[in-house]
Amino acid sequence: MVLMTVALLGGTGPEGFGLASRFARAGARIVIGSRDLQKAQSAAARIPGAEGRLNPDAAAAAPVVILTVPLAAQIATLKSVRDRLQPGAILIDATVPLEASIGGRVSRTVALWSGSAAQQAAHQVPEGVRVAAAFHTLSAELLADLGRPVDSDVLFCADHSDAKAAVRDLIAMLPGARAIDAGPLENARLIESLAALLISLNIRHKAKGSGIKITGLP
Amino acid sequence: MVLMTVALLGGTGPEGFGLASRFARAGARIVIGSRDLQKAQSAAARIPGAEGRLNPDAAAAAPVVILTVPLAAQIATLKSVRDRLQPGAILIDATVPLEASIGGRVSRTVALWSGSAAQQAAHQVPEGVRVAAAFHTLSAELLADLGRPVDSDVLFCADHSDAKAAVRDLIAMLPGARAIDAGPLENARLIESLAALLISLNIRHKAKGSGIKITGLP
Numbered sequence: 001m002v003l004m005t006v007a008l009l010g011g012t013g014p015e016g017f018g019l020a021s022r023f024a025r026a027g028a029r030i031v032i033g034s035r036d037l038q039k040a041q042s043a044a045a046r047i048p049g050a051e052g053r054l055n056p057d058a059a060a061a062a063p064v065v066i067l068t069v070p071l072a073a074q075i076a077t078l079k080s081v082r083d084r085l086q087p088g089a090i091l092i093d094a095t096v097p098l099e100a101s102i103g104g105r106v107s108r109t110v111a112l113w114s115g116s117a118a119q120q121a122a123h124q125v126p127e128g129v130r131v132a133a134a135f136h137t138l139s140a141e142l143l144a145d146l147g148r149p150v151d152s153d154v155l156f157c158a159d160h161s162d163a164k165a166a167v168r169d170l171i172a173m174l175p176g177a178r179a180i181d182a183g184p185l186e187n188a189r190l191i192e193s194l195a196a197l198l199i200s201l202n203i204r205h206k207a208k209g210s211g212i213k214i215t216g217l218p
Numbered sequence: 219m220v221l222m223t224v225a226l227l228g229g230t231g232p233e234g235f236g237l238a239s240r241f242a243r244a245g246a247r248i249v250i251g252s253r254d255l256q257k258a259q260s261a262a263a264r265i266p267g268a269e270g271r272l273n274p275d276a277a278a279a280a281p282v283v284i285l286t287v288p289l290a291a292q293i294a295t296l297k298s299v300r301d302r303l304q305p306g307a308i309l310i311d312a313t314v315p316l317e318a319s320i321g322g323r324v325s326r327t328v329a330l331w332s333g334s335a336a337q338q339a340a341h342q343v344p345e346g347v348r349v350a351a352a353f354h355t356l357s358a359e360l361l362a363d364l365g366r367p368v369d370s371d372v373l374f375c376a377d378h379s380d381a382k383a384a385v386r387d388l389i390a391m392l393p394g395a396r397a398i399d400a401g402p403l404e405n406a407r408l409i410e411s412l413a414a415l416l417i418s419l420n421i422r423h424k425a426k427g428s429g430i431k432i433t434g435l436p
Contacts, residue, residue: 151434152433155415193415197409215428216425216429218423
């Protein structure tokens with residue numbers, strides 16, 4: 001198995017940290033990025049072999065970069081790292097455009113000019129960086145429970161086959177997760193909306209970490 | 219078991235006809251509605267005990283009315299039946315706002331002024347009629363295969379508990395279907411978007427009738 005290096009921007013948050021922990025467990029080399037070096041380092045200290053860096057330094061360190069920040073920080077984070085992304089890097093966006101970003105509810109979404117958070121991300125990266133959208137529907141609570149299989153599907157989309165391949169490799173590191181290709185990057189809006197639906201169901205049904213399985217696929 | 223009467227407006231189409239066949243099999247009395255009386259009657263003739271009527275007459279005949287028409291016909295159909303709905307009727311909207319309604323793709327949605335097709339429906343009915351949204355993610359292909367359990371979840375939403383109760387009763391008639399309360403009617407946009415995602419997956423993966431299961435709910 002090739003040792004994959006993965007940077008998680010916003011990796012001190014529960015979603016990024018959960019993914020980082022899972023990928024580390026599966027053998028990936030992890031770089032935790034944050035706006036706060038201290039926080040990045042102390043989060044990294046809790047993951048075997050991981051290191052913590054400022055977001056731009058984390059982005060520079062890995063060919064695969066996962067963005068797990070709240071919507072309100074998404075554009076600023078990408079602006080801060082765009083000159084440091086490796087040429088040909090894969091950026092995987094997991095942003096869910098929640099109304100909470102403007103002081104509203106976590107069970108509601110906002111409509112973005114670009115159509116989706118992932119397309120918004122694509123507008124912020126240099127040419128040659130390929131953007132995928134994935135991991136929105138894996139809850140932080142579920143990821144944090146390392147002994148528990150993910151037991152759900154992970155929908156992803158991208159416009160480039162190498163970006164899709166990188167996402168598939170990552171999903172393969174999550175026991176119990178099935179990768180489902182949901183088409184071009186513009187379909188990210190449907191996955192982001194699905195994540196909002198699951199958040200809403202979590203609240204309504206007092207669930208921790210609902211997920212999704214698609215039935216009836218060949 | 220109380221014999222429930224259910225009218226399906228647009229019940230000659232594959233989605234409405236599939237639901238009608240399933241509910242009839244479970245013991246409901248079915249009224250198939252159409253703009254074309256001949257079509258309504260010939261569809262009804264294929265379901266034991268069902269009758270076919272023009273949409274307004276079908277609406278008048280049942281306390282529970284399910285709307286399964288394409289988006290482009292939704293408002294016109296509701297305008298045609300609004301004076302004939304029973305006082306206190308439950309209207310269940312299953313409309314998916316697909317771009318196909320304006321000549322585009324079935325894998326894309328259009329954004330509606332009201333926020334969702336179900337809320338748009340609610341604006342068209344008289345006071346006292348309660349609107350729910352449900353059944354979007356049950357594919358016509360799956361419904362048509364009467365011997366096959368639905369084996370998926372049915373998400374529904376409504377603002378009134380009696381509308382939710384009626385939907386639960388109907389879902390209970392579908393073997394293998396689990397009813398999941400997704401909250402107030404405004405959440406219909408999330409369910410409608412999920413249906414578009416499933417349609418898109420059907421096309422991409424050459425599936426007939428993908429569905430959804432929510433994992434991790436208590």
